[in-house]
Amino acid sequence: GLGKSLNSALKKLFGANVIDEELVKELVKDIQRALLVADVDVNLVMAITKRVEEQALDENLPRGISRREHVIRVVWDTLAFFLGEKAVPLTINPGKQNLVMMVGIQGSGKTTTIGKLARYYQKRGIKTGVICADNFRPGAYNQLMQLAEKSNVPFWGDEDEKDAVKLAKKGFKEMKKKGIELILLDTSGRHKEEKSLIKEMRDISKSVKPQEIILVIDGTLGQQAGVQAEAFRKATQIGSIIITKLDGSAKGGGAISAIAATKAPIKFIGLGEGMDAIEPFNPTKFAGRLLG
Amino acid sequence: KELSDKNLEDSVWELQMVLIQNDVAVEVAEQICELTKEKILGDRAGRLENLSKVFKKAIYESVLEILTPEHPLDPLEFASEKKQKGEVTTILFVGVNGTGKTTTLAKMANLFKKNGFSVVIAAGDTFRAGSIEQLERHAERLGIRVIKQDYGADAAAIAFDAIAHAKAKHIDIVLIDSAGRMQSNKNLLDEMKKIARVADPDIKLFIGDALAGNDVLSQAKEFHKAIEIDGAVLTKVDADPSGGAALSIAYVTGRPVVFVGVGQEYDDIEQFDPEWFAQRLIG
Ligand SMILES: Nc1nc2c(ncn2[C@@H]2O[C@H](COP(=O)(O)OP(=O)(O)OP(=O)(O)O)[C@@H](O)[C@H]2O)c(=O)[nH]1
Ligand SMILES: Nc1nc2c(ncn2[C@@H]2O[C@H](COP(=O)(O)OP(=O)(O)OP(=O)(O)O)[C@@H](O)[C@H]2O)c(=O)[nH]1
Numbered sequence: 001g002l003g004k005s006l007n008s009a010l011k012k013l014f015g016a017n018v019i020d021e022e023l024v025k026e027l028v029k030d031i032q033r034a035l036l037v038a039d040v041d042v043n044l045v046m047a048i049t050k051r052v053e054e055q056a057l058d059e060n061l062p063r064g065i066s067r068r069e070h071v072i073r074v075v076w077d078t079l080a081f082f083l084g085e086k087a088v089p090l091t092i093n094p095g096k097q098n099l100v101m102m103v104g105i106q107g108s109g110k111t112t113t114i115g116k117l118a119r120y121y122q123k124r125g126i127k128t129g130v131i132c133a134d135n136f137r138p139g140a141y142n143q144l145m146q147l148a149e150k151s152n153v154p155f156w157g158d159e160d161e162k163d164a165v166k167l168a169k170k171g172f173k174e175m176k177k178k179g180i181e182l183i184l185l186d187t188s189g190r191h192k193e194e195k196s197l198i199k200e201m202r203d204i205s206k207s208v209k210p211q212e213i214i215l216v217i218d219g220t221l222g223q224q225a226g227v228q229a230e231a232f233r234k235a236t237q238i239g240s241i242i243i244t245k246l247d248g249s250a251k252g253g254g255a256i257s258a259i260a261a262t263k264a265p266i267k268f269i270g271l272g273e274g275m276d277a278i279e280p281f282n283p284t285k286f287a288g289r290l291l292g
Numbered sequence: 293k294e295l296s297d298k299n300l301e302d303s304v305w306e307l308q309m310v311l312i313q314n315d316v317a318v319e320v321a322e323q324i325c326e327l328t329k330e331k332i333l334g335d336r337a338g339r340l341e342n343l344s345k346v347f348k349k350a351i352y353e354s355v356l357e358i359l360t361p362e363h364p365l366d367p368l369e370f371a372s373e374k375k376q377k378g379e380v381t382t383i384l385f386v387g388v389n390g391t392g393k394t395t396t397l398a399k400m401a402n403l404f405k406k407n408g409f410s411v412v413i414a415a416g417d418t419f420r421a422g423s424i425e426q427l428e429r430h431a432e433r434l435g436i437r438v439i440k441q442d443y444g445a446d447a448a449a450i451a452f453d454a455i456a457h458a459k460a461k462h463i464d465i466v467l468i469d470s471a472g473r474m475q476s477n478k479n480l481l482d483e484m485k486k487i488a489r490v491a492d493p494d495i496k497l498f499i500g501d502a503l504a505g506n507d508v509l510s511q512a513k514e515f516h517k518a519i520e521i522d523g524a525v526l527t528k529v530d531a532d533p534s535g536g537a538a539l540s541i542a543y544v545t546g547r548p549v550v551f552v553g554v555g556q557e558y559d560d561i562e563q564f565d566p567e568w569f570a571q572r573l574i575g
């Protein structure tokens with residue numbers, strides 16, 4: 001259902017029989033606050049609540065529904081417009097080599113998420129393999145290798161190769177030889193100010209031409225979400241988004257800005273550190289949690 | 293002319309939005325603006341025309357005040373004084389997952405070493421894949437010893453061993469790494485409390501991500517409640533965030549932000565500059 005703070009805001013409004021502009025203003029403020037606390041972009045929050053205010057005060061109600069239901073519908077529709085109506089799965093052509101590349105800001109959860117996706121698809125009968133193309137972070141090789149071992153999934157890396165593009169190419173070649181259907185490519189963390197790393201990401205993508213590039217976003221990411229996602233989109237074609245660390249108290253509102261910036265849907269969410277802590281994105285559930 | 297309550301409301305709201313857009317937690321922005329507004333109304337100092345200017349100046353001063361520590365913490369100075377007494381300085385690094393604890397520990401190890409201190413590191417993250425190897429790689433490059441055990445071992449015991457080792461070998465600094473943990477996970481908070489209790493560190497540093505939004509408030513609040521933080525380090529400031537996280541952390545803990553992380557290399561650590569941040573948040 002709707003988040004409980006939104007529900008209580010609506011109860012205040014619709015205890016009254018007459019639409020009171022003051023009460024609507026108060027409702028709008030409550031919705032604004034809930035969305036801001038959830039880390040939704042400030043400008044987006046203003047746009048959403050402006051729409052809610054206009055429609056809540058609209059004299060012409062759609063037939064057969066109450067004013068309260070109408071306002072709820074407006075809030076939901078506005079969020080659904082950004083989050084998508086239903087979940088979109090990863091496209092994997094069985095029997096073919098599907099290369100999926102993970103990118104994202106430092107510490108967002110790329111390596112851990114690859115471990116989870118490997119387990120997820122291996123369980124579903126897809127031959128999965130993982131490649132470490134992170135040439136920078138100390139111990140990245142060991143981290144991914146240990147995660148791959150947990151799910152008994154083939155792993156490839158080369159600690160002596162210092163070029164990320166070469167790592168990706170070699171790894172892809174090795175995985176193809178093994179007949180792996182879903183090949184997950186791990187890359188180093190990077191942010192929008194690191195121009196040479198952004199270029200490196202583009203070079204990797206141009207070289208191995210992944211089926212899909214997944215942007216991994218930390219669920220705690222704040223008002224920077226939109227501009228950071230934009231920088232990734234400008235450099236490469238982002239196919240989908242995964243939001244991590246939603247097992248904590250963060251609401252993940254930055255995700256909305258990321259979707260808006262990349263035009264890519266969220267496909268999975270991360271709910272913990274274990275290899276089973278992943279689930280397909282559910283827009284209704286996500287919106288409900290957002291509204292607190 | 294007296295300040296009209298209604299016009300002040302507009303300035304208050306506007307500046308509140310500026311702070312929120314700069315990643316200051318909503319609750320912190322609201323409280324700072326509310327307290328500053330009351331102060332202005334109490335002073336009745338400004339003229340109606342200069343209202344937004346007066347309020348903005350007052351907010352800037354409030355922000356600067358929150359960011360400027362009453363009791364500054366300089367880990368190098370602290371360690372120096374302890375070294376003169378022949379004592380070991382123990383520093384514990386805590387924070388949620390992926391904020392940069394291990395990297396910050398390595399940067400500070402480098403900093404201490406460059407300033408003539410001997411350092412030993414405790415591999416206190418025995419949970420996450422590759423955490424021990426990551427620390428070992430850093431330590432290897434810096435020429436520093438790591439006290440470690442296997443994955444799954446008791447972090448508090450490893451910290452204890454490292455401190456005993458430092459005392460026996462007359463090593464100046466013990467840096468204790470710990471696993472990332474969500475502030476909503478009671479078991480992991482309890483584990484952290486145990487590490488702090490057993491190791492009894494001189495300095496407990498909360499490592500916060502400058503890119504985090506409202507969640508950083510609850511992180512700092514819960515970590516402070518659990519083990520009483522002495523200071524914070526704000527990482528990934530090179531990613532060009534507006535830095536509001538610094539304000540939320542300082543506000544809810546009353547403790548200073550000591551350093552900022554400005555990149556992934558060992559030298560990418562700087563002193564926290566309250567005025568620079570205040571300018572960025574309000575200027
Ligand atoms: N609680 C929780 N922790 C997570 C989740 N996803 C990742 N983590 C943790 O977040 C931390 C960072 O994860 P990594 O996989 O190393 O992140 P990364 O993006 O690969 O980091 P870099 O390679 O340095 O950019 C680790 O402690 C993970 O265990 C999640 O969904 N929930
Ligand atoms: N750009 C930038 N990256 C940083 C900074 N500090 C840390 N990082 C990167 O952030 C990522 C995570 O750093 P870690 O030190 O592994 O973080 P952690 O808190 O120890 O992570 P867990 O132990 O998994 O909770 C790594 O890729 C680091 O290089 C910083 O100040 N700037």
Ligand SMILES: [Mg+2]
Nearest residue numbers: 110111134140
């Ligand atoms: Mg990684």
Ligand SMILES: [Mg+2]
Nearest residue numbers: 393394417423
């Ligand atoms: Mg660590």
